[in-house]
Amino acid sequence: MKKTVIRSLAALAALTTFAGVASAYTYKVIANNDLGMHCACPTFEGFLLLPPFNTIRAQVIQYGGDKPIVVSSGVTVSYSFAEETDATLQADTYFSSWIANAPKLFPGFQPVVNGKVKGLTGKGIADLMSYDSQSMSYVAAGVPAYPVTTGNTAKDIMTDPLGGPKRDPYLTANITVKNASGTVLATTSTVVPVAFGGCCSCHLTLASQNGYPATPAGSFAYLGKMHSQNSSGIDISMIDPDGDGKGGPVRCSWCHWDPAMGESAAPGWPTGTKLLPGATFTLKKSAYSFSDVLHRFHSQSQKVLTQYDPNIANNCYDCHPGNNVNCYRGAHKGKTAIWCSDCHGNLNQRVATNQLAKPWLQATLPTCYNPSPGVNSAFACHSANTYKTNVSWDPNLFGKYINARGHYTSVLLCQTCHGMPHGENPSTSAPDNVQNSTLQGAIKAVYPTGKDKSYALGVCDVCHYQKSTTWSVPPHEL
């Protein structure tokens, strides 16, 4: 009952009349997370895989008149979180570790400014979004969203590998569009997923099995020892970047470049980095990407295979968020037995096809009509003739589904209609379906057998005033 009321209010809000410009028009906003799931770590004292960094995109559509218009100016678009505020973030023990260590990991960066938490790009946990002409959407990149304990057991599904209370990995961003005079034109809510990976789950045990404490510090120390056994000879736990006489915090991408950090080469160690007494190695930079070394090592190490997981090539959730969190949960998962490896390749294939030498690139990622190059999927992909992608950009970070637009004059992001990658509509995770269900549910639409309002947007009247209310596959090309 409560959910129904909230959804109805959201639907009404999404249709708020914009009296300031032209009373004939209403406005709608459709927002999504860019990737469908971002990773977070529960501690930042030893090393950093990835920082808190989430991206929200919202397309504002003027509804009414002859044709809908994708709004690019004259409005302000903002976001805030239902479950998270500046105060809750700063009170969170794990996020406090980020606040304490972030300036060491990203010299010059201040994670809290005037009492407000800031992400790496300066975005807060509640902030304005800026218009981006390539994606034709309002974007907030680098939002410091972090999994939170809400107290609602239905939402707090993610296990904390360090033994703390469970957390909610599917945060809710509330998006508000206002005109110049501050009148609310439209609102929506979207899921902002951020979850702990599986690394700690294995490495804490690994530390304990090798005589180190089963703590982040113990794991860091043993990880350093293991790292020193590779050709670099570097024990990362003996690197002291901030000169405080203790090992860490180490940013992996200082040595192993990571496109997710915006890098195309390793930036190297910060000035003043020291080695702890007893260290016998010298610092250097690796030519290999972080993605490359991590995947290659785990898929080829006979220790990993014989002592931990002989099937790690197919078990993506060993490392990626799977601890009761389904990073991959979208329409592909719901309809068939398609696995991550059908699109991306299993780890052996990814190494064999040298995908990881250029990770995160459009050229090495799957598209709607092909798996990653060199990968033979067991399933047929979508037809390239039927579902053309018209405009794409940024070949250096993310695939064409994320960075592409289509539909008539190529004004809509793929994900505006289909939802976020890995959580496409209809998703197996209910929160992912709320937005489309609200938009299509506000119209008395007719659906073909087997489809409903949670599907990808296919009811023309959602955007086109007084057009068809029968769900169908809209034209994807120009």
Place this chain on the structure above:
Amino acid sequence: MFIKSRMFQLLTALALSAALVAPALAKEKAKGTPKAAAEFDFKKTSAFIKEMEGRPDFPVATVIANDYVYTLLAMGEKIDAGRQNAIIVNVKLGQQKNGGFTPDKTNKNASILYTDVALETLSLLNADNAIDRAKAKSFAASLKNADGGFGFSQEAKKSSLATTYYAVHVLKAVNGIDAVEKSKTVEYVKAFAKKDGGFGPEKGAGVANARSTYMAAYVLNALGALDEATAKKAVQFLEKTPYLDKKSKERPDLDEQLYAIRALREVGAANRVDKTIALNFMKRLYIKVNGGFGPLEGYGSTPDSTTTALRILSEIGKAKGAVPLVAKR
């Protein structure tokens, strides 16, 4: 009066005997065919494992095929002839010219690990002779090193306890134990013994774990070299793990639970297996929604962890089907 009284006594004695004998008989009957623990809905577990049947490339990979076969058989299900054949063909395609097996049919790098998995799968399907066993033996034998251990593959030659275990396991399965240089291998394996009584994955300092303890005990047993003192020490180590010690604060691990049970069996202490601890742990890993088992408490289910859980339930007599009588991995 006297006769009546005697008859009453006789009837009472008979009734009493029947009452005493009945549970014992029932217990005996239950022993023969272990019944599924009421806590687990194996119909759901079966559906979870069978999800992979919908894949055009079923059974996908060597380990996944093994998961499918073991889990279904452990739950007392039959695998239809078509799927059995698909699995056998898939496994055969994984055998390389050198006799070893690969992680999947698209991969050409054979290793002792996947050879062991492949052989178990065939054994479970009573299809041991579907592949060239002599070649499998020569592959395992080719991994023998001067230190008495065996390597992972012909490319990754370095010995380890785990790879030595897999090699001995494979050689035993293909009647090739004669390829082992007994004294050297025994010496190699014994070097993994730890002060705490068990065996560890690395030589020298470090701590023992149940997996390595099982692996070492298996090799020593297979070579007829498991002495009483080693077995006793191993039990002493296992007594301190969360798989026997109810007060242990260590977080239990699914694989370690399985190997703790196997290690106890291997050292002749099967009666020390704490079935209650194991069953309670499996209950905590069980995912009611889909019938699978997670790798850790609070985690989602995977086919691999579900299979390992079924191996544990088989070992403690809580799986629906009989424990598959094949070489244990």
